[in-house]
Amino acid sequence: MRLFHTSDWHLGQNLHGQERDFEHACFLDWLLRQLAAEQPDVLLIAGDIFDTVNPPVKAQERLYDFIVSAHEQQPLLTIVMIAGNHDSGSRIELPAPLMRRLRTHALGRVLWLDDGQLDAERLLIPLPDASGAIAAWCLALPFLRPAEVTGAQLGDNYLRGIGQVHEWLIAAADAKRQPGQALIAISHAHMAGGSVSEDSERSLIIGNAEALPASLFGPSISYVALGHLHKPQKVNGEERIRYSGSPIPLSFSEINYQHQILDVRLDGETLLSVEPRLIPRAVHLQRLGPAPLAEILGQLSELPDIDLLAETQRQPWLEVRVRLDEPQPDLRQQIEIALQGKAVRLVRIAAEYAGSGGREGDDDSATLIELDQLTPQELFRRAWLDHYGNEVDDPTLNDFAQLLQDVQHEEEQA
Structure with a gap:
């Protein structure tokens, strides 16, 4: 069996106010060509399909147009996609009955039966190979929100609830599969030891709780297709537990990532290989x-001039970071004048004062930080420090994180 593992498409994402639809369209066109050329049995999309719980119409059209096109060119392809923390689970599942006609399975949330047991059946998806025989079972684990994995049956410990869901689902899969059939898990989670990018991954962890251990996925799982972290990586060096990463750089901190999908091959239950397929940028x-500033202005003057025959949509996005000795009220104007006629698109100017390596809060070491660089937790911490004059304690941070999760869940249901 052969699978393509992808994640974190973030359709509808804006980069400091600039839409990325052209880049996503280029990626999806490339992915369609890869599917046509290589004919894998399965395409896995491990969450954060959209960038927000209420994505723009154009982003939704991109997803559904892709699914239809993939099915038309490869009718035997099975697609499995799960909701990530940026997604609305109910929105992902809304067209599920229609998508099943296109051999696409959309899982947005876990559900519980009347007797309090996990509805594992809906999370176990048969994966047929080219002959039509079931070669593997997919264990679909969308992002698990606290409200879904805590309560009367599971208690109030979020991580313990997640562990119980994994244990029950794996047990159900082991009971269902036949000899020689592989178990493939697809999950959107922050695994312990994973490398996080600076400013484009919304925290999944409540307060100071630890990330999930790789031991949740025992040796009976042949491959674990993860989403959430945008940098392609193995978890704890394990070949079988992988993040494929995002298909495009979602922030300037991801400039040097090698964006890719993963080409996974299995022989029965045995993982044969995992090979990256690099995505053209x-x-x-x-x-x-x-x-x-003087040095920056000199560098701007050396940028290439606009080529009138080239596509404007392919001009690079530009971030300029300026170190100042004192405030420059006309900073943006100076930079924009220097960029006139240059083949780049300015999306962000970050300014910091000289001596910014000093202690935070010193007048001579202040760094100008834009709000979109800070997580809600960091904004709360700073507001607490400013109001009360001391650092917030861990129990209060945990309460804030729980409240944030509740608000995001209510927004999803709206």
């Missing part, structure tokens, strides 16, 4: 600085 991200 339709639009480059370019970062200048941090450097003094």
